[in-house]
Each structure stands twice: as C-alpha cells, then as structure tokens.
Amino acid sequence: GENVEQHPSTLSVQEGDSAVIKCTYSDSASNYFPWYKQELGKRPQLIIDIRSNVGEKKDQRIAVTLNKTAKHFSLHITETQPEDSAVYFCAASRGNQGGKLIFGQGTELSVKP
C-alpha cells in the first residue's frame, strides 16, 4: 500500500548548523511532494514542495531534492535558527488524482542556541 517513511524521528542541531531530513515513498505514481512545518499547538504549514518533473528546488535557507528512481526526497535546512525548531512532515501524493496526502511520521527538530 501507500507508505512514506521519514527519518530521523528526532534531530538536534546547534544554531547555524545544517539539518537534513529524509523520506522514502512507496507509490511510484506519486508526483507531488510537500513538506510541512508544525509548531507546537499550531496547524501544519507548507514550507516547500516539489513536483516529480523537478530534481531540486530551493527557497532561501530551505531546499528539497527528489530522486524519483530511488523514490527518495530530502529536506535540507541551512544556517538553522532557534525558530526552525518544530516538527517537520514530508508527504507524497498523486497530485493529478486529488489532494490525498500520505504523510511521513514526522521529525522533531530542535535547534539549540
């Protein structure tokens, strides 16, 4: 069935370091891969997304890479700041078949000042 594996489940870094979160998906028909950030007690918010016709996308300190052959995609955060501390979720969907998102289990990122 459809599944998204996300690693690591927790990640602690020093301010200014980089953080990398990795996801693997099982449904080869997936073609849309968003990343959401959820702060404690708040709603998930999209931080970046990538479509299957693109290998990499960057937005300031955040980048996402996609390897369709290996069914892997990763989130890279550079120059981390304490306000980056949150739970990050990757997700996959068959975008052209609706909005059903299959989420990974989440990564709790802690950035220590």
Added chain:
Amino acid sequence: KAGVTQTPRYLIKTRGQQVTLSCSPISGHRSVSWYQQTPGQGLQFLFEYFSETQRNKGNFPGRFSGRQFSNSRSEMNVSTLELGDSALYLCASSTQWGAADEQFFGPGTRLTVL
C-alpha cells in the same frame, strides 16, 4: 483572505456518542480534505471532497463519514465514538481537485473521548 476555520476547536464526548465537526475552507477553495492526527499514528488521511462529491477515501471504518455543501463547507461525522478516536482532526482546503496545489490547514478540532 481569511484562513481555513474549524468549529468547534475543542470537544469532549463519551464512548458511544456521535460528533459532527465543521470546516470552512478559504474563500474560493473548492476542495476539502480531512486528516486525523495522533501521537502514535501521525497524520492520516480520512477523505477528500470536491464539488460535493467524495473523491478519495482513507482506510478508516464506516463510522467516519463526511459531506460537502454547495458553498464548499464540509462536515465530518463520527458515530459510536471509541476511546481511540481521541485525536486532533484537521481539515485542509485547496483551490481545485487534481492540480497538486498547496493544501492550507485549519487549526483543528481537538476531540477527547472519555
């Protein structure tokens, strides 16, 4: 534009009761999806509605149902509540169905079943 809103924000029910949760999407958004969030299972897809029709369904029992109205507002209903139904229920809206667009989440309804 106002964001996605959900009512009520908190709800306490007892086992066996039923509950109805409401979601108002962003103005102009026509697709609404529902998710259940728990510490153990994470975020799980419940169902998706577009143009008042259910377009996708997750792996939840028939006690979970939903509907969408002509103004795109959506409701979900859970009948015969079980302790395991305690969760944060999130709805998300997007502009269209099948366009791989960003989904905007509401603040959620925290359901506690005693």
